[in-house]
Amino acid sequence: MPKSAPTAKPAPAKAAKAAKAASVKTEPAASNGRARLAVRKTYKLYVGGAFPRSESGRTYLVDGDNVALASRKDARDAVVAARKAQPKWAGATAYNRGQVVYRVAEMVEARAAEFVALGVPAAEVDAAIDRLVWYAGWSDKIAQVVGNANPVAGPYFNLSSPEPTGVVGVVAPPSLLGLVSVVAPAIVTGNTVVVLAAGPQVAITLAEVLATSDVPGGVVNILTGRAAETAPWLASHDDVNALDLTGVTDPELAADLERTASGTLKRVLRSRGETDFTVDPGLHPMTALLETKTVWHPKGF
Amino acid sequence: MTATATSTANLRALLHGLPGVDKVGVEARAAALGTRSVKTTAKAKAIDLAIRMVDLTTLEGADTPGKVRALSAKALHPDPADPSCPSVAAVCVYPSMVPVAVPVLAGSGVHVASVATAFPSGQAPLDVKLADTRDAVALGADEIDMVISRGSFLAGDYAKVFDEIVAVKEACGDAHLKVILETGELGTYDNVRRASWLAMMAGADFIKTSTGKVPVAATLPVTLIMLEAVRDFRAQNGRQVGVKPAGGIRTTKDAIKYLVLINETVGDDWLDPDWFRFGASSLLNDLLMQRTKLTTGHYAGPDYFTLD
Numbered sequence: 001m002p003k004s005a006p007t008a009k010p011a012p013a014k015a016a017k018a019a020k021a022a023s024v025k026t027e028p029a030a031s032n033g034r035a036r037l038a039v040r041k042t043y044k045l046y047v048g049g050a051f052p053r054s055e056s057g058r059t060y061l062v063d064g065d066n067v068a069l070a071s072r073k074d075a076r077d078a079v080v081a082a083r084k085a086q087p088k089w090a091g092a093t094a095y096n097r098g099q100v101v102y103r104v105a106e107m108v109e110a111r112a113a114e115f116v117a118l119g120v121p122a123a124e125v126d127a128a129i130d131r132l133v134w135y136a137g138w139s140d141k142i143a144q145v146v147g148n149a150n151p152v153a154g155p156y157f158n159l160s161s162p163e164p165t166g167v168v169g170v171v172a173p174p175s176l177l178g179l180v181s182v183v184a185p186a187i188v189t190g191n192t193v194v195v196l197a198a199g200p201q202v203a204i205t206l207a208e209v210l211a212t213s214d215v216p217g218g219v220v221n222i223l224t225g226r227a228a229e230t231a232p233w234l235a236s237h238d239d240v241n242a243l244d245l246t247g248v249t250d251p252e253l254a255a256d257l258e259r260t261a262s263g264t265l266k267r268v269l270r271s272r273g274e275t276d277f278t279v280d281p282g283l284h285p286m287t288a289l290l291e292t293k294t295v296w297h298p299k300g301f
Numbered sequence: 302m303t304a305t306a307t308s309t310a311n312l313r314a315l316l317h318g319l320p321g322v323d324k325v326g327v328e329a330r331a332a333a334l335g336t337r338s339v340k341t342t343a344k345a346k347a348i349d350l351a352i353r354m355v356d357l358t359t360l361e362g363a364d365t366p367g368k369v370r371a372l373s374a375k376a377l378h379p380d381p382a383d384p385s386c387p388s389v390a391a392v393c394v395y396p397s398m399v400p401v402a403v404p405v406l407a408g409s410g411v412h413v414a415s416v417a418t419a420f421p422s423g424q425a426p427l428d429v430k431l432a433d434t435r436d437a438v439a440l441g442a443d444e445i446d447m448v449i450s451r452g453s454f455l456a457g458d459y460a461k462v463f464d465e466i467v468a469v470k471e472a473c474g475d476a477h478l479k480v481i482l483e484t485g486e487l488g489t490y491d492n493v494r495r496a497s498w499l500a501m502m503a504g505a506d507f508i509k510t511s512t513g514k515v516p517v518a519a520t521l522p523v524t525l526i527m528l529e530a531v532r533d534f535r536a537q538n539g540r541q542v543g544v545k546p547a548g549g550i551r552t553t554k555d556a557i558k559y560l561v562l563i564n565e566t567v568g569d570d571w572l573d574p575d576w577f578r579f580g581a582s583s584l585l586n587d588l589l590m591q592r593t594k595l596t597t598g599h600y601a602g603p604d605y606f607t608l609d
Contacts, residue, residue: 076600083603239602263599 043067043200045074045224046207048081049217060225067200070223072233075194078221079239082167082192085218090164090190098139101188104213105132108180111209118201120176127278128180135184138286142189146287150294157297162290164190165267166241169234171227171257173247174198177277179206182246183220185285192219194240196231198247200224228253235260242267242289246275312459316498322490322526331521334565335558341595344557348592349387351556351584352379353574356414356545358393358582359609360421360513369398372609373405380589380606383596389585390574391444395420396437403441414479415442418469421483421512423448427465434472444477445469448512449496451486459499466503479507479545482527485517493523497530507543509580518548519580521558528566541570547580553591556584582609 042059044051045068053059055077058069089097108115108129115125143162150158168191172179179197186193197203207222223230227247234240235257243261245268248254254270261268269288339347357376359368373392380386391412392402399415406413415437419425425433434445447469453461470478480500484493500508508527511518524546531542544563550556556579563571571577586606593601 079600233600236599237602238600238605264602 041065043204043224045070045078046204046211046220046222047074047078047218048084048221049211051204051207051211054225058225062200065201067204067224070196070225070230072230074223074225075196075230075233076237078194078223079167079169079234079237081218081221082194083239085216086164086166086190086192089187089192089216089219092190094140094143097188097190098136100214101132101136101139101184104184104210104215105129105136107209107213108132108206111205114205115176115202118205120202124175124177128177131177131180131277131281132184135188135286138283139188142283142286142290145283146290146292152296155298155300157299158294159297160292160294162189162287163293165289165291166191167239168193168242168244168289169231169237169240170195170244171231171247172197172203173275173277174202175277176202176206178247178275179203181275181277181281181285182244185281186244186289187215187219189286189290191242191289193221194234195220195222196227196234196247197222197224198227231257232260235266236263238264240264240266242269244269244289246271307460307463309458309460312463312499313457316459316495319491319494319498322494324490327490327522327525331525331562334525334561335521337558337561339557339561345592345595347557347560348553348588348595350572351553351560351579352588352592353387353390354577354579355389355585355588356391356393356547356578356580357389357585357609358513358547358580359398360393360395360416364395364398366398366401368609369394369401370405371607373402373411375585375607375609376406376411377409379585380592383592386589386592390578393444393446393580396433396440396442399437399440399442412444412477413442414444414446415440416446416448416512417442418447418465420446420448420481421514423450423483424452427468430465431468431472434469438472438474438476442476444479445473446479446481446509448481448483449500451483454492454496454499455486455488463499463503466500466505470504477506478504479509479543480505481509481512481547483512483515484510484519484523485515490522490526493526494530497527498534501530501534501538501540501542505542507545507578509545509547509578511546511548511580513548513580519546519550521562524559525562525566528563528571531571532567541576543576543578544571545578545580550579550581551583552587553584556588585609 043065044053054068054070055073056071059066060069112125116122147161152158168186170182170193172182172195203222210220235243243266245254258268359372376389376392388411391414393414394402396415399413402413417434417437418430449462482496487493497508510523527544531544535541563577589606590601
């Protein structure tokens, strides 16, 4: 696939950059009386708990900000990081995972102003925090709701319990609430995720929140760029166990990804029509990414 | 030169007369060669060559006959789903497991290598080491991986190390002898160069970096020095000696770096399983995953390959 050189940026973006450069924060005079130099930010990827640039070296402009443009090899590396983190995250107690997700909510709360500055409505930030807290609460309750002691004809206990499916590829919607609403249900049950984010600044700011919460590196990996370019590599990847297509808007691409994913018998989560993230999501976002393990255990000794 | 050099004084004069290694230079050269990008058809060839060079190794106290049989079967057909996938070069096991591997591999061209001589420390009396070697050969191993006495080498007792290698080589009979230098314990690059020459003069068919049992195993700079040593040794004595880095080589990317190193240092003559081997266990699965990626066009996962 063609690498877009930094020079080949679309003109509107260039104009936006120029506008931004012109309005460079002329900070109020520092203590010594001179204006500060602006510290410009590059939004990088979030893989394995670190913030690397794209291995391809590509960037693109979003609203005047430099953002890393992830390649298929970044997706590959992110899957390796997610796979490495998965057993330990799934092995943590449900109570602990709930605490960690709650901690994420705390940190979003602390950084709420940052999200608002990026243009996220304050009410949406609040809704995202509430959504995180809601999912945090589910972590040690989901097994009680979807697990079961099954009646069987014989001297056995027969127990079904939910288990995480593994590494989940997520094509995320652009809004903060949407992003939180696809990431939280996947990780709270013990999966690890590779997220293809649509709103890069918001997503990477969320990554900064995750990096300073207690979420272990590799549990959430966030790639920015064109989902249409990277998603097919996740869909065909043998080491990705499920695919959440909530953020795919092009029905043709969604169908393509679903077809590709069937090659490795992935679970695919695909919303019909536009998802309204403000309503109660129910259990489906969690249960769609769970497997059921059933154990027979003899009784009567 | 080999026949007359057996006193410690002679060996010392000779080994310490070797040019010193430029540490910064060798590390920079190895790092520079490690940045080469090998793609598409060249990569496919490199992967198949690397698979053919693997000494599939299991050297654990927990090795069972079942595990060794499974490993041997994997050595024959690394990717059962793809008959075009070549076999590996050899299976490397402890002497007690040689009789398990031999019947599986008989007649296949895959060699049976056995570590011997009180592997991995080498701290045992000479007669024990020789008996160990003879037993492994008698059980059917056609390649012997011996360890040198690092203690004697570091103490400067070169004649003792030299005589041990000569004695083990004799005990090997027709079996190929690989001499493990355990470069992670030798301390300096100069010592790696000296130990390489010492082993080659004593009759080694292969020189091997490491046992895989100490924290520092095969590295690119050490392998570069050993490749230079075998090149210079052949130029001087007309006898070609193989090289085997072992331990710590886990990815296809690593393996290809070694192949680039061979190509740039000693050339095509060593780009062959008869003259270069990888001592590894987890490397093979990564090679197979990369091979699958090239043939299917999508990324492969470890779930689709055997655990070993």
